[in-house]
Amino acid sequence: MLAEIKGLNEECGVFGVWGHKDAAQLTYYGLHALQHRGQEGTGIVVSDGKSLTCVKGEGLVTEIFTADRMEELTGTTAIGHVRYATAGGGGYENVQPLLFRSQSGSLALAHNGNLVNANSLKHQLETQGSIFQTSSDSEVLAHLIRRSGFSNMSDKVKNALSMLKGAYAYLILTENELMVALDPHGLRPLSLGCLGDAYVVASETCAFDVIGAEYIRDILPGELLIINEKGLTSERFSHSSTKAICTMEYVYFSRPDSNIQGINVHTARKNMGKILALEAPIDADVVTGVPDSSISAAIGYAEEAGIPYEMGLIKNKYVGRTFIQPSQSLREQGVKMKLSAVRGVVEGKRVIMVDDSIVRGTTSKRIVNLLKEAGATEVHVVISSPPIKNPCFYGIDTSTKEELIASDKSVEEIRQIIGADSLTFLSLEGMMKALGQTEGTQGFCTGCFTGDYPTEIYSDTLQYYYQKG
Incomplete structure (x- = not known):
């Protein structure tokens, strides 16, 4: 791949495991399969049911997760991330998953995509007293969740997600739950699989093949999938029907052995x-x-x-x-x-x-x-x-x-x-x-080719992309 030297760079990749004794090791292999989606940084957060532990750093999966570091990651649930910096730039503090601790419990999140209203949300949150730890747009969600007035965690997350605009595939991990969310347009790929009694989630199905997991289905646009000791619960935070998967996933970004929305990339x-x-x-x-x-x-x-x-x-x-x-x-x-x-x-x-x-x-x-x-x-x-x-x-x-x-x-x-x-x-x-689309571009985002974007683009975002410096 030559995207790195011609100016077209991958976004990020996310991988998660629920209910497996080797959760961190499976996440390592999953992230290695997704390494093409980001090479600047990587991290894993694991839960043992009582606390969250994080190992992350700037570099490739094989460089960061040495044998000694992997021994620190014990638990049956994990989320991981490989990163190429887009909004917010690079730096260790922006390497994901991002981990937040509070008296009411910890929360980690991994994000693939970009929020087009991140700056306006950050300004609003900062005026209300929030202090951001990173320059990444991904952190906005954690602040919105914490500031939500709902008592139930799933309601908090749904309320926060409803405020976001843009592309996002989020994995959200607490001590006892793994939540999976996809933006209302399904701009980024995200799939659910299983390995025995364990559940796995990945940006691309090639990661399932590496660990021997079975593909179940794609995460639906606007869906919040909650995985805990009760099993799977699917809820909706948006009912938008304007699906728009990124066409560049097929042209360049995804591995040829992945299936995105039922379409094999190589084919x-x-x-x-x-x-x-x-x-x-x-x-x-x-x-x-x-x-x-x-x-x-x-x-x-x-x-x-x-x-x-x-x-x-x-x-x-x-x-x-x-x-x-x-x-x-x-x-x-x-x-x-x-x-x-x-x-x-x-x-x-x-x-x-x-x-x-x-x-x-x-x-x-x-x-x-x-x-x-x-x-x-x-x-x-x-x-x-x-x-x-x-x-x-x-x-x-x-x-x-x-x-x-x-x-x-x-x-x-x-x-x-x-x-x-x-x-x-x-x-x-x-x-x-x-x-397989015989008429028009329905179901796909072609914004980089046509200028027709599926979401509103905010003025501060337009200013950055349409002007140098």
Whole structure:
């Protein structure tokens, strides 16, 4: 995956276990399966029925959870988180799960998504006396729960959730309950599974496969699922019917072995490639995909076009996550560190290069150059999604509008900038067709492509994303 060096970065991943003697260990494996969703920080909070214990840090799952640290995590219920910083920025204090202690009991929460009204809620809460421990928007929920006037915990949580706007998949852990909540539009993926008598929850179903859990169902938009010693209880805090799962989960973010809303990610990407081949027939000798997320689409394109698929680009899997570096120059250098063109495959060939998206255009230009330096006579770039013209406000870092190359440049202008012999994007209709949607975009969020967002976007959020600095 090259999102880290082209400006398109994952959001976060959450994983939870209820009622298993190895809850922390299962959460470790679950988070490892979700590592692609965030590499800046990770944490686990476990409950033994009496108290909550937290281990977290900045780094990868295997770096933070050493054998000694895992021994600290004893209990039968746990929640975990892998993080890529969006709203609030990085820093240890923002690594989740966030843990809050009070005389009436402890509460931990893990959040995937982004709240578009976080700033206004923070201002309101601070005027009422709240003091925030982090700069993360995720913390807002804890303050709203504590300030709720209801006596029952589930009512407190439902009341707090009803005040949030934006994308959120929340796991909320107390000493004796695990609560699971999904925003009213279902923007982020979240699924329920079981392992024997234990229940598990994860951002992606690939985490179930790793631990041998069985998928039960997706969490419903606007649902609060309560798991405790009585079993499962499903309640609703919203009855919105405007479901809008993020299309970029299928295009790039999710692992190909995950199923999101009943759609296999690899199959969806392969279908995108096939439709792209029909929309953009090109006379060429070989098809290659940019590792890793574009491989499925490249295979689909090659099959439909009847052109051989070859590994024209090789990824060095032992290079660190370059998007963590602070400067654009270091991100650009990371392209050469991460990718190599296979001269024996592309030399003297007309190459179709399949990628999932173009954000700034810098990486695409460098990959085209890599292929031409390796002897490719032509490089035709085909993109398995429409042009990204607008920021995402829901937990994906698609930069500011000014940094999105397609926001103010035509396809021909982008082609010239990246140095490709031709450039084609998958149509919006083609992407929807690949996802089984034959008419319109109902059920999906396409805001980064169309500018049509499923929620109200608040002015302070718009100011941040539409202006540099």
